[in-house]
Amino acid sequence: MYKQIIIVRKDLDITKGKIAAQVAHASISAYLKTEKKHPEYVSSWLEDGQKKIVLKIDTKQELLELFETIKNRITCALIKDAAHTQLKKPDITCLGIGPIPETEIDKFTSKYKLL
Amino acid sequence: MYKQIIIVRKDLDITKGKIAAQVAHASISAYLKTEKKHPEYVSSWLEDGQKKIVLKIDTKQELLELFETIKNRITCALIKDAAHTQLKKPDITCLGIGPIPETEIDKFTSKYKLL
Numbered sequence: 001m002y003k004q005i006i007i008v009r010k011d012l013d014i015t016k017g018k019i020a021a022q023v024a025h026a027s028i029s030a031y032l033k034t035e036k037k038h039p040e041y042v043s044s045w046l047e048d049g050q051k052k053i054v055l056k057i058d059t060k061q062e063l064l065e066l067f068e069t070i071k072n073r074i075t076c077a078l079i080k081d082a083a084h085t086q087l088k089k090p091d092i093t094c095l096g097i098g099p100i101p102e103t104e105i106d107k108f109t110s111k112y113k114l115l
Numbered sequence: 116m117y118k119q120i121i122i123v124r125k126d127l128d129i130t131k132g133k134i135a136a137q138v139a140h141a142s143i144s145a146y147l148k149t150e151k152k153h154p155e156y157v158s159s160w161l162e163d164g165q166k167k168i169v170l171k172i173d174t175k176q177e178l179l180e181l182f183e184t185i186k187n188r189i190t191c192a193l194i195k196d197a198a199h200t201q202l203k204k205p206d207i208t209c210l211g212i213g214p215i216p217e218t219e220i221d222k223f224t225s226k227y228k229l230l
Contacts, residue, residue, distance in 0.1 A: 004139075017169040020134055024139045026139075052136045054133075114132050
């Protein structure tokens with residue numbers, strides 16, 4: 001079974017609409033990277049109904065540590081908001097991962113709770 | 116200038132994480148449909164930084180009326196949640212539109228507020 005995971009920082013003061021837009025940005029960006037590296041993952045995921053899980057993480061530091069841990073073995077996209085609307089300065093908001101087989105990603109992300 | 120618009124129902128009792136997942140679903144689905152019909156829209160939108168606007172709408176009926184109005188002239192994807200998690204029965208949650216030139220869509224969506 002394949003899924004896409006998006007992990008969002010809890011420590012940002014942004015609306016739920018802004019969060020949703022950031023998550024969609026992560027979803028599309030991770031999708032496009034995965035389509036190039038693992039087109040077979042993308043096909044299976046779309047056939048399965050494009051399962052997506054949105055998780056939360058406490059801080060930017062924790063999100064960056066996770067990114068450093070997985071970036072060389074798992075296709076993912078770190079999203080930085082340009083601060084044209086709600087944020088006061090450009091900042092990292094979330095991380096999009098995959099689609100990827102559940103067995104490959106759960107060991108890294110199972111400790112995070114649903115947003 | 117190109118943008119993607121996602122319009123979400125306000126009258127659903129779901130978490131912000133669930134809203135974000137539905138918006139990402141709409142974003143990917145509308146993207147894939149537009150890629151087939153108007154690949155030139157998709158290329159321009161990605162180059163411009165994939166602008167996304169998340170709006171809210173009062174009721175399901177209003178969302179369906181909007182969908183009926185635009186569906187034959189504008190590429191869009193109506194999203195139905197299967198109710199595996201928070202909803203009690205399968206239901207329509209949101210509508211993904213484009214990417215599309217702003218001048219073609221604003222007349223239909225400018226009355227809706229940001230989520």
